[in-house]
Amino acid sequence: MRAAIPRYQQIARQLGDKLRLGTLTEGDKLPSVRSLSQELGVSINTVQLAYYCLEAEGLVEARPQSGYYARTLLERMKHVPRRSAPQVMAPPTSPSDQDQESVLLRLMHQQRQPGWLPFSLSVPAPSLLPVAKLAKALQQAQRDLPHGGIEYDLIAGNAALRRQIARYALFWGSRLTDDEIITTEGCTAALTLCLKTVVQPGDTVAVESPVYFGILQTIVSLGLKVLELPTDALTGVDLDVLEGHLRAGRVQACLLVPNFSNPLGCCMPNTHKQRLVQLMETYQVPLIEDDLYGDLHFAPERPLPCKAFDRQGWVLWCGSVSKTLAPGYRVGWVAPGRYYATLLQVKRYQAGFSPGITQQAVATFLANDRYELHLRRLRQRLKSNCQRYQQTIRTYFPSGTRISEPQGGFTLWVEVDARVNTLELADLLAPYKISIMPGRLFSLQPQYSNCMRLSYGLPFDERVAKGLQTIGELIHQQLAL
The missing domain is CATH 3.90.1150.10 (Aspartate Aminotransferase, domain 1)
Known part of the structure; x- marks a missing residue:
């Protein structure tokens, strides 16, 4: 049987939870030792011990002749010793396959059930998204499109959306035009089209490790092999290892997430991105770039995608608003560089037309700068x-x-x-x-x-x-x- 938690530790935990949750505002003065002891019906010594615990955790600070105050979040982060980041991942280098479908299906079913706390669900909560404004954009899209948007759109995708994607890409120095962009039903659809365009069954695709399981499933489902590359938790894949595989002819394509990869969250430095693109040009291997998370940067400036360094068209740049704006709208795109004509043909034969109504709604949202504010x-x-x-x-x-x-x-x-x-x-x-x-x-x-x-x-x-x-x-x- 577990021993009872001492009363002072119970008080420290209760106050600590309030401090972490913001119930007690950062910088505010906490109740005095005497008043809190009277309120809780405990001794002054018990309250003093509780405050000592909170002080040791870095949640409060004692000010002479004044009392205890809640520390700011920044002060807390500096006070608490940081755990080391996960180490460099070094997986085996031989391609392999393993079915994990049953585990994934069970977990994905759980995370959608009412009352569950879905830490496994990698999309922002609806409360963080502009639901009402998107509804208005959808209504506007119905008014703007011929016959309310019930007709087929262009195979390349909604023209207004392609213009807005090209315009928005100017923020990272892009020289793309709307005629170089093809819209898709989300980013996974874009990645799938890219794979179908640049590789054949039996070819090997290099990825980060660990890597989003959806990418693994997509590659394997197309009859392709996976080569997992050692990945640093801060700077991304080991380019020396990748170059060795490229030199040996073991890799026919790369599918990487250079900006805030899922799950590590690492972001490749610009020098690494530039070298990566140079490797693709040297060995004439396509890079499928998943830039799904690039807009979710914490630093003042958006990190450059690898596409910013692409001069020969070897980078197929993929993006979406599924993680930033509207997951259920399934709006994505790809700028496939030298593979444009082939990829458009693959889309025509295997994917067909994309829904115009949701693409027009996203275009409307992007056009009036609501997106950047959001x-x-x-x-x-x-x-x-x-x-x-x-x-x-x-x-x-x-x-x-x-x-x-x-x-x-x-x-x-x-x-x-x-x-x-x-x-x-x-x-x-x-x-x-x-x-x-x-x-x-x-x-x-x-x-x-x-x-x-x-x-x-x-x-x-x-x-x-x-x-x-x-x-x-x-x-x-x-x-x-």
């Missing part, structure tokens, strides 16, 4: 969420836990003690209606079993804090067995 607010919320999630994980997860330090996107990669199996942990969390995405699913190799991806797309509140605390407590219990 993005600024969304980035601020996600950055705050990221810091609060990290702080809570550091508080409740075991010592030695490694947490990624993303500079954008909305996923955290968490590495716990090697004795913990996060597939088993996911099952243990099911009775609590909490879903996580086990790290094992982000590779076709037997690795990352003690890792998990947690999305901070859910606004940080008391329920989220309790959910993270529950995950931490179950990990502690697993380690105690």
Whole structure:
């Protein structure tokens, strides 16, 4: 039987939760030791011990002759010792295959159930998206399109949307025109079209590791082999290793997420992106660039995509508003460079026309600069969420836990003690209606079993804090067995 938690620790935990959740505003003065002891019916010494605990955690500071004050979030982050970021991932280099469909189906079913806390769901919560404004844009789209948008649009996609994508790409120095862009039904559809265009069944595609399981499923479903590359949690794939495979002729295409990859959240430096493009040009291998998260940067400026360094058309630049604006609208695009004509033909034969009504609505939203205003607010919320999630994980997860330090996107990669199996942990969390995405699913190799991806797309509140605390407590219990 577990020993009862001392009263001062209970008080410290209650106050700490209020501080982390913002119920007690940062910088505000806390109740005096005497008044809190009277309010709670405990001794002054008990309250003093509780405040000592909070001070040790960096949540409050004592000011002489004044009392205790809540620290600002920035001060807390500086005070709490940082866990190391996950180490460089070095998977086996031989292509392989493994079916994980049943596990994914179960987890994806859970995260959509009412009442669940879906840390596994890698999209921003609806409360962070401009639902009402999008509804108005959709109504405007019906008025603007002939016959209310019920007719087929162009195979290349909605003209207004392609113009807006080209215009918006000017922010990162793009020289693309609307005639170089093809719209798709989301980013996965764009990636699929790219793969069908540039490689044949049996070819090998190089990816990051760990990598989003949807990318793995897409590649394998097309009869292709996967080559997982060692990936640094801050700077992305190891280009020296990639070059070795390119030199040996083992790779027929690369599919990479240079900006805030899912799940690591790493962002390749510009020098790495430039070298990557040069490698593609030297070995004449296409790079399918998934730039799905590029607009979700925490720094003042948007990171450049690899497409910004492409002069010979080897980069097929893919994007979408599924992670920033409207997941359900399924609006994406690709600028396929030298592969434009072939990819357009593949789309005509295998995908057909894209829905014009939702594309026109997104174009309307982009045209009046609402998108940039929305993005600024969304980035601020996600950055705050990221810091609060990290702080809570550091508080409740075991010592030695490694947490990624993303500079954008909305996923955290968490590495716990090697004795913990996060597939088993996911099952243990099911009775609590909490879903996580086990790290094992982000590779076709037997690795990352003690890792998990947690999305901070859910606004940080008391329920989220309790959910993270529950995950931490179950990990502690697993380690105690």
